[in-house]
Amino acid sequence: MDRLDRLWQRHGRLFWILHSIWALTAGGVVLWLSHDQYGFLPWVVGCLMLTWVSTLFFSRPSTAKTDDRWFARFGRSLASYLTRVIYQQTLFFLLPFYAYSVAWRSWNVVFLIVMALLAVLACLDLVFDRWIRESPVFGLVFFASVAFGALNLLLPVVLAIRPDVATPISAVIALSTAAPLAVRGRVQGPGPWLRLIGAAAALLVVAVGCPWLVPPVPLRLEAVTFAKGLDRSTLEPSDVIAGEAESESLRGELTVVATVFAPSNVLARVALDWYRDRTLVRRSREVDIVAHLGGFRFWDALRPAAGTLPPGAYRVVVRTADNRVLGTASVRIR
Numbered sequence: 001m002d003r004l005d006r007l008w009q010r011h012g013r014l015f016w017i018l019h020s021i022w023a024l025t026a027g028g029v030v031l032w033l034s035h036d037q038y039g040f041l042p043w044v045v046g047c048l049m050l051t052w053v054s055t056l057f058f059s060r061p062s063t064a065k066t067d068d069r070w071f072a073r074f075g076r077s078l079a080s081y082l083t084r085v086i087y088q089q090t091l092f093f094l095l096p097f098y099a100y101s102v103a104w105r106s107w108n109v110v111f112l113i114v115m116a117l118l119a120v121l122a123c124l125d126l127v128f129d130r131w132i133r134e135s136p137v138f139g140l141v142f143f144a145s146v147a148f149g150a151l152n153l154l155l156p157v158v159l160a161i162r163p164d165v166a167t168p169i170s171a172v173i174a175l176s177t178a179a180p181l182a183v184r185g186r187v188q189g190p191g192p193w194l195r196l197i198g199a200a201a202a203l204l205v206v207a208v209g210c211p212w213l214v215p216p217v218p219l220r221l222e223a224v225t226f227a228k229g230l231d232r233s234t235l236e237p238s239d240v241i242a243g244e245a246e247s248e249s250l251r252g253e254l255t256v257v258a259t260v261f262a263p264s265n266v267l268a269r270v271a272l273d274w275y276r277d278r279t280l281v282r283r284s285r286e287v288d289i290v291a292h293l294g295g296f297r298f299w300d301a302l303r304p305a306a307g308t309l310p311p312g313a314y315r316v317v318v319r320t321a322d323n324r325v326l327g328t329a330s331v332r333i334r
Contacts, residue, residue, distance in 0.1 A: 091119035171207035221327030262291035
């Protein structure tokens with residue numbers, strides 16, 4: 001064992017560098033395989049529970065002399081390794097679902113970028129292991145962020161909770177489960193509680209105060225169709241407009257139909273905002289919809305009082321009740 005220990009001390013850094021490269025490659029494979037695999041979401045939550053236990057275990061401070069023995073170091077290293085692997089694969093599994101729902105010209109792309117950075121960070125073994133072992137606040141923030149991302153996607157799918165309601169609930173659950181990570185081991189003073197309060201405030205600000213920063217998972221916008229008319233019974237557009245149209249041909253009405261994907265019977269409250277040359281001209285009423293398996297469609301029409309739409313670039317923003325953007329589309333009227 002002494003020989004193996006010396007060998008590890010000499011080449012361990014190279015091993016972890018190679019392992020980080022392999023972890024990034026494996027994450028890419030998971031990223032590709034997790035396309036629309038909603039059935040695996042409960043397993044993700046189960047993996048996070050194991051991660052919670054292992055994080056408490058290997059990040060506790062050393063309290064016994066036996067912690068210097070090889071089998072104690074091996075046990076802690078194994079727990080640390082399993083924690084990193086679960087974090088890595090969980091984040092890479094969640095990334096496609098958030099990427100599907102993100103609107104690339106909105107602020108919720110920031111959340112996707114943060115999750116991608118966390119996934120890459122979890123693959124940097126030497127850095128991630130040291131930070132999560134030595135910094136309770138880092139372990140708390142990291143676990144709470146990953147748990148929030150998983151629950152925010154799981155609750156609407158499994159419990160049919162509206163996304164705007166599931167987001168604050170997910171934040172509260174994530175912080176409640178992460179709280180022991182802030183006060184683990186022997187602690188003195190107000191430091192652990194300050195860490196918990198700071199992390200809780202940051203996550204709650206995003207989940208409650210700025211929900212538009214979070215993509216509206218599991219919903220995603222699949223298509224927006226502009227038309228000159230609409231069959232109200234079937235929601236089938238007539239005289240579809242591709243790119244641009246003349247105002248005289250619109251018969252005083254510009255209609256739009258939005259098609260939204262949902263993996264199950266997800267509750268949703270959605271609306272449409274109309275802009276002409278970046279100026280808001282109309283807000284539709286918010287509509288409560290119970291999405292069927294596969295999604296739903298909803299529509300709105302722009303009818304100017306003058307009877308003719310003035311020329312310009314018209315853009316619709318498809319959003320939820322808490323202003324999370326599902327997507328946008330535009331058409332030019334000559």
